[in-house]
Amino acid sequence: xxxxxxxxxxxxxxxxxxxxxxxxxxxxxxxxxxxxxxxxxxxxxxxxxxxxxxxxxxxxxxxxxxxxxxxxxxxxxxxxxxxxxxxxxxxxxxxxxxxxxxxxxxxxxxxxxxxxxxxxxxxxxxxxxxxxxxxxxxxxxxxxx
Amino acid sequence: xxxxxxxxxxxxxxxxxxxxxxxxxxxxxxxxxxxxxxxxxxxxxxxxxxxxxxxxxxxxxxxxxxxxxxxxxxxxxxxxxxx
Numbered sequence: 001x002x003x004x005x006x007x008x009x010x011x012x013x014x015x016x017x018x019x020x021x022x023x024x025x026x027x028x029x030x031x032x033x034x035x036x037x038x039x040x041x042x043x044x045x046x047x048x049x050x051x052x053x054x055x056x057x058x059x060x061x062x063x064x065x066x067x068x069x070x071x072x073x074x075x076x077x078x079x080x081x082x083x084x085x086x087x088x089x090x091x092x093x094x095x096x097x098x099x100x101x102x103x104x105x106x107x108x109x110x111x112x113x114x115x116x117x118x119x120x121x122x123x124x125x126x127x128x129x130x131x132x133x134x135x136x137x138x139x140x141x142x143x144x145x
Numbered sequence: 146x147x148x149x150x151x152x153x154x155x156x157x158x159x160x161x162x163x164x165x166x167x168x169x170x171x172x173x174x175x176x177x178x179x180x181x182x183x184x185x186x187x188x189x190x191x192x193x194x195x196x197x198x199x200x201x202x203x204x205x206x207x208x209x210x211x212x213x214x215x216x217x218x219x220x221x222x223x224x225x226x227x228x
Contacts, residue, residue: 034228048154049227050220053204078227090228110228116206118220119227120154131155134224 001066001074003058005049007081009088019075019093026072026095030102032110038085041125047080047089050118054078061112065094068108069101076109078119111141146170146213148177152191153222156198159191174200174209174219191221199224 002018004010012031020026036045062074071094078090092109096102121132151164171177178195181188192198200207201220213219 047227050151050153050201050204050222052218053201053220056204114228115225117227118153118201118222118225120223121226122154131223132226134226139224 001062002076003055003062004075004077005051005054005058006077006079009079010077010091012091012093015075015077015091015093019073019095023072023095025097028096028099028102029093030099030106031091031093032106033091034089036083036085036087036089041127042085042123043126044085044124045083045087045089046122046124046129047083048120048122049078049080053118057117058113061109061116064112065105065109069096069105071096071101071105074105074109076113078113078117080119108145111138111145114138115142146216148213148216149218151218151220153220155223156191156221160187169213171213173213174202174207174211177213177219178209197223 012033016031058076062076065071066074073095075093083089092106094102094106115138123130123132147166147168149164149166152160157163169177169180171180178192182192195209199222200209202211202216203218
């Protein structure tokens with residue numbers, strides 16, 4: 001289990017090696033990567049977070065997923081700072097015995113990460129800089145669980 | 146009671162600072178927000194629509210009617226947009 005909050009980029013294959021190491025009972029590995037989407041005149045994304053709270057909130061989400069789906073392992077990485085178009089923002093990787101738990105747990109972790117982990121995105125474009133509004137659909141998604 | 150207040154994202158920009166220590170007699174977060182709004186226009190503007198403000202007491206999300214007893218850090222910020 002690991003939750004990493006970092007400014008630097010990460011390598012998915014290295015992360016998956018760490019996730020799989022010594023876990024022969026894992027029959028399913030799911031990974032999700034969120035990237036900076038290039039639309040309109042976006043030049044870069046700035047991610048701010050609440051350092052004292054970020055780690056504990058992500059660990060809580062991770063722990064709830066592990067106990068609910070009896071996961072074998074989870075790795076979560078979320079970056080902060082300035083990110084250019086196409087850069088990786090975050091990653092969730094889940095290992096479980098069977099695929100269903102892994103798909104559901106990754107989906108659950110993403111839903112809570114989006115609305116409950118203290119990160120804020122600011123878009124920098126040719127026309128100026130604006131904070132991204134939370135999508136009301138993201139909050140509604142939590143009711144699925 | 147002395148409390149450390151933190152502001153993030155556009156709350157930080159509207160108020161013009163990322164943190165401050167204040168002395169308050171407020172017993173709930175709602176009361177503290179009322180006090181802050183009276184300080185000056187920047188606070189009044191930042192807290193003008195509480196439906197778009199979230200609050201955490203000692204790094205845990207809570208509602209605005211929560212009591213302020215035994216709190217050392219309070220943070221105000223917009224709805225989160227991680228992922």
